[in-house]
Amino acid sequence: MIEAVGIILNYRKKQPVLMGKQLVEKFKEKGIKVYAPQKDADALNIGGPYLTPEEGHKVHCVLTLGGDGTILRAARYFASQNIPLLGINMGTLGFLTEVEVSEIDNALEKLMAGSYWIENRMMIQAEVKRQGETIKQFSALNDFVINKGPLARLITLEIIVGEEYVTTYKADGVIISSPTGSTAYSLSAGGPIVYPELEVTILTPICPHTLGARPIVLPSYKTVQVRIVNQAESMLTIDGQNGFPLEKEDEIIIAKAEHNVKMIRIKEKRFFSVLRQKIKNENYVFYE
Template sequence: MKLRFTRVALFGKYQPLTSSVISDSSRNAVQEVAQFLRNEGCEPILEQETANNTGISDYPAMPVEQIGKECDLGMVIGGDGTMLGIGRQLAPYKIPLIGINQGRLGFITDIPLGEHASALRPMLHGEYEEDARPLMHACVMRQDECVFEALALNDVVVNRGSTAGMVELRVEVGGHFVSNQRADGLIIASPTGSTAYALSAGGPMLHPAIPGWVMVPIAPHTLSNRPIVLPDSTDIAVEVVGGRDVSANFDMQSLASLQHGDRIVVRRSEHCVRFLHPRGWNYFATLRKKLRWNEGGS
C-alpha cells in the first residue's frame, strides 16, 4: 500500500526548564518512534524545541509554524497536556494529529507507547478514523478593548485566587442575561474538555459530535446553580462583578489576571483540531478504558 503520510513531525513531552532537562524515557520514546517512521519509509522531522531538549540530532528540526506549512502529519508523544498545546498551535494549518500516550490517562493521546508500531503502520497507509474537535476562542474585554485572547481545546475557566473568597460573575448567553453567580469559579468546556476539569466539578460528559458546550459552576454558593449544556453557536460572556485575585485560564496553560468589569467572551473558533485514531476506534471504548467502567460484557 502507498504511504498516506510521508513527512511526519514529532512532538515530545518535555519540561522547558532553565536546565532543559528531559527524562531518558521521553528521549528514548521520541527516538524509538522516529526510527520506526524512518523504517516505514517516512521522513521524521522533530519539532525544534523537542530536538533542543532531547539532544536528538539525527533528524531535521523545524519550528511549529514551518511544520504547519510543510508536514503531512504530526505525532505527539506524551500526555493530553502536551497534545492540547500542540493542537492549538497546529489547528490553523489543518494538519492531522496522532497521540501516543506516555502519560497516565490519555483521552486524546490514545495509542499506548508500547503498541505504537502495530497501531501506526496501517494508519500511515490511510487506515484510520478521523475525529475533528472544534476550538474555543476567548477574549478578555476591558473597556471595549480586547486585552488578551487565546484558543482553548478543553475549557475556559474563570476562578478565584488560592487565598481569596468567592467571586461574583454576571453571565450572558447569546446576549441574554442568565444570572449573577457567586462561586469559586465557572468552567465553560467543549465536548473534549467535558471529561477534564468540568467532569470533576460535577458536569456531564458530552459526546464529541455534539455541537455544544457545558457551563459548570465551581462550588456554587446556591445549590440550584447547576451545570447547563449550551449550543456552541452562541457567545458566552462572563463579567467579573466581585472578588479578589480573579483569573481566566485557557486549557490551564494560558492565564490572564482580571479586574472588576472585565468581560470574558467565549465563542466557537473557526479552527478545529483533526485527530486520527486507529481503525475501529470509538468514543465509548475510550470512556470504558480511561474511566474504568465495568464493561459487563463484550
C-alpha cells in the same frame, strides 16, 4: 507517500524523549523527514529548521508523545493549520490519545498505509476585553476556567449567553468547556458527559454559593460572556496549562473556534468503552 512528519512530546520526562529519538531513527530509515518545535527538537537532538504553525504544511501529521496535556498543547499549536494529530499515550489517563506504547509499530504501519480515519473535535476561543478593547485572544481544546485566586474568597461573575442575561454567580469560578473538555475539570465540578462529536459548549459553575445553580449545555453558535463583577485575584486558565490574570470589569467572550482539531483514529469508535476503562483506572465508579 508520507514525506515528513512532526513530533511534539513531553520533553520534561525521560521516557517520551527516549521514545521520540527511536521514532526519529525509524522515520529516517524510511526516508521520512522529522520536524519539531524548538524545545521538542532540542530534546530530540534533531536541530532546525523548527516546526512552527506557519510551517505546518511541511508535515503529513504530528505525533504526540505524552499524555492528554501533550495533545492539548499540540492542538492549540497546530489546529488552525488543519494538521491531524496522532496521540501516543505515555502519560497517565490518556483520554485523548489513540495508541499505547505497545501498539506503536502497528499504528505506524497503518499510518503509512493510510489505514485510518479522521475525527474532528470542536475547539473554543476566548477574547478578553478590558475597558472595551480586546487585549488578548486564546484557543482551547478542553476548557477555559475563570477562577479566584489563592485566598478563600468568592468571585462574582455575571453570565450572558448571546444577548440574554442568565445569572450572576458568587462562586469559586466557572468552567466553559467543549464536548472534549466535558470529561475533564467540568466533570469533576458536576458537569455532564457530552459525546465528543456534538457541537455544544458547557457552562459549569465551581462551588457556587447557592442551592440552585446547575451546569448549562448551550448550542455552539451562542457566545458566552463572563464579566468580572467583584475581582478577587481572578485568573483565566486555558486548558489547565496557561494562565492570564484578570481585573475587575474585564469581559471574557467565549465562542466556538473557527477551526477544529483533526485527530487520527486507527481503532473503531469506542468513546464509552474508553470512558469506562479510564475512569475505572482512576478508581472512580462508572456504571455500564
